[in-house]
Amino acid sequence: VGETMSDNIYGGEYEGPKYEFSQSVIDLRRLPRFGYSKDITLLFSSNQEEQASYAAGLIALFVFLLVFFIFWTLTILVFKIMGPGNAGFLSGHHFVVPDPAEDVKNIGKRPFRVRLVFLISAGLLMTYSVLFVTMGLTNVDNTANTMTQSLKQTGKLIINAELIAKSLEEVGNNSVEIRDSAVEQLDNFCPQNPQIGDMTGVDVMAIANQAKADLTMLSNFIKDGLATLNEALTRARVFANNVDNTIAEVQFWGWQMKLLSAGLFVLPSFLVMGVGLVMLDLDLPNYQKFLSYFVMPCFVFVTIIVYIVCAAILPISATNADACTGGGRVHGGPDDTLLTIWRHLRGNDTGIVFQIAAYYTQRCNPKYYPYGFLSKYLNDLDEAITSTGTIAQAVQDNLGLLEAQCGRSFDEVVPVVKDMSDNLKILRDNADMTLDLIKCKNINDLYVNTMHDAACKYSVSALAWIFASALIIAVCGLIMIMLRSAYYPVENLELIDSWIKAPKSASGSNSSPTQPSTEFEENPTSPTHSNKTAPVTPQVDDNNQNEFDFEVDDKPSDEF
Numbered sequence: 001v002g003e004t005m006s007d008n009i010y011g012g013e014y015e016g017p018k019y020e021f022s023q024s025v026i027d028l029r030r031l032p033r034f035g036y037s038k039d040i041t042l043l044f045s046s047n048q049e050e051q052a053s054y055a056a057g058l059i060a061l062f063v064f065l066l067v068f069f070i071f072w073t074l075t076i077l078v079f080k081i082m083g084p085g086n087a088g089f090l091s092g093h094h095f096v097v098p099d100p101a102e103d104v105k106n107i108g109k110r111p112f113r114v115r116l117v118f119l120i121s122a123g124l125l126m127t128y129s130v131l132f133v134t135m136g137l138t139n140v141d142n143t144a145n146t147m148t149q150s151l152k153q154t155g156k157l158i159i160n161a162e163l164i165a166k167s168l169e170e171v172g173n174n175s176v177e178i179r180d181s182a183v184e185q186l187d188n189f190c191p192q193n194p195q196i197g198d199m200t201g202v203d204v205m206a207i208a209n210q211a212k213a214d215l216t217m218l219s220n221f222i223k224d225g226l227a228t229l230n231e232a233l234t235r236a237r238v239f240a241n242n243v244d245n246t247i248a249e250v251q252f253w254g255w256q257m258k259l260l261s262a263g264l265f266v267l268p269s270f271l272v273m274g275v276g277l278v279m280l281d282l283d284l285p286n287y288q289k290f291l292s293y294f295v296m297p298c299f300v301f302v303t304i305i306v307y308i309v310c311a312a313i314l315p316i317s318a319t320n321a322d323a324c325t326g327g328g329r330v331h332g333g334p335d336d337t338l339l340t341i342w343r344h345l346r347g348n349d350t351g352i353v354f355q356i357a358a359y360y361t362q363r364c365n366p367k368y369y370p371y372g373f374l375s376k377y378l379n380d381l382d383e384a385i386t387s388t389g390t391i392a393q394a395v396q397d398n399l400g401l402l403e404a405q406c407g408r409s410f411d412e413v414v415p416v417v418k419d420m421s422d423n424l425k426i427l428r429d430n431a432d433m434t435l436d437l438i439k440c441k442n443i444n445d446l447y448v449n450t451m452h453d454a455a456c457k458y459s460v461s462a463l464a465w466i467f468a469s470a471l472i473i474a475v476c477g478l479i480m481i482m483l484r485s486a487y488y489p490v491e492n493l494e495l496i497d498s499w500i501k502a503p504k505s506a507s508g509s510n511s512s513p514t515q516p517s518t519e520f521e522e523n524p525t526s527p528t529h530s531n532k533t534a535p536v537t538p539q540v541d542d543n544n545q546n547e548f549d550f551e552v553d554d555k556p557s558d559e560f
Helices: 002-010 023-029 040-044 048-082 084-091 101-107 109-187 196-200 204-249 255-279 285-323 334-346 352-361 372-397 399-406 413-437 440-482
Strands: 536-540 548-552
Touching: 023 285, 023 440, 040 048, 040 285, 040 334, 048 084, 048 285, 048 440, 084 109, 109 204, 109 255, 109 413, 109 440, 255 285, 255 440, 285 440, 334 352, 334 440, 352 440, 372 399, 372 413
Parallel strands: none
Antiparallel strands: 536 548
16 A cells, blocks of 8 residues: 555656757747847736836737838839839839840840749749648647647546546545444443453553544545535636637638638739740730739738738747747746746745646656645545554454443444445545546646647647748738739830931941941831830930830720
8 A cells, every 4th residue: 555655646756758849939939029028927927017028029020020011012002103104014014125126135034034033932922822731720730639639638537536526425425424423332432441441452442532533534524625626626627618619619720711722822823824824925915904903903912911910920929939938047948937927926835736736847846746735634544444443353352341341232333333444445545546547647748748749839830830931922922913014925115216326436427337336226117026015105315325215105004
């Protein structure tokens, strides 16, 4: 019994696993806070300035990223308002280039480069859209599944504890009735000869008084302890049900997320197809209108949603990483965070609640063992079992002498005392089962599964992937919106006679007809290369013949 009790009380030689920092926690912990604190436990401090310092760092992260995206969006809008005459292709209009046939290669470089950047951005966006689902949302599901497993294990522990509590209640009620009968029998054990112990050689009266005291004490302990146990089980059951309902209500892969993920893959596919068509010199005006008036507005809307999600996820990710790092000066992971929060809330209180939390979260450290008081109960229980067994044996061995000297019958004493002894043994077994149920390995495994794995491994990895994917998707999306002219064909600038000037010689006179010219020469008979677009009238700058402006006829643009 001694070895079993020692193993149950102190958990044997079990030592909980040490928390290992994941790379996601380390990376997110490095996020800048603009001079504010990274200690999440300060939120539970009584110092409001410390609370504000941590909260301000999170708000600064959100505002900084959101302002960056909004500024970029407004820049695109400004380019749109400026129009092609001032912003060129950045306004969303066709590329407009000069038309000399001998310079076609150089003239096509800018559209090609823009389309190449567009396609690369689209490829990255679609790749990270897949990673957003496979790495981000998958880890979210892993978090939910791990939490569900923990809740199932908690439910099993609660069910077993409730069975033990029910057994204790039944045995306790029986023990109270038997205790009352036993105390009544032992209270007036030998009225005619109180010194009966001198004759029997056994201090029967002392043993009877000790058994009476033990039974009374255990009756009170059962009553009070059972009430406390039932209250704790009720709270645990309510908490587990609330967490289970929360996980069930939060649909991480609902129709909204499915629609967003589909949009991030399907919409860029249409845009890439449009760019591919113009690169193959296929001009499909109707398809370009479809892109401009339907696909691109939808893509803009999806991109805005993504960068809002990205800005919101950033402080959440930082908070999760901070909670998994630890508080105060010692960054010992979530185990340290919990105790630091307790100290902020309760100071130096090291009562039973603190001992329970510290014991199960600090790798089953024996110095935090919270059930030391139970050892006294178990000792008292063993003593009661011994004392009742001793009095029953003493009565049986000296039954004739006791009846003769005490002037009473002991027929009811032995059965009552034996029944009480049997109930005490059942109580002892239930106590062992209770301690085995709450031994450190069981609860610590549950804690490690919930905190180390679900909250500080899968959850942080999910948030890190969601943030990184959303950031790249938002950046690539804004690049594609800014370079949306890539899916339009190039609009060639039609040359007219007034734009062409003969080059001057070194002496200032016009060069001879045989001298090679470095400027575009007039060729009235050469055909133009306009792609059925509005005619463009060049405006010549006499001060610099290599520069030109152009005016476009007032015609509604098809682009977004």
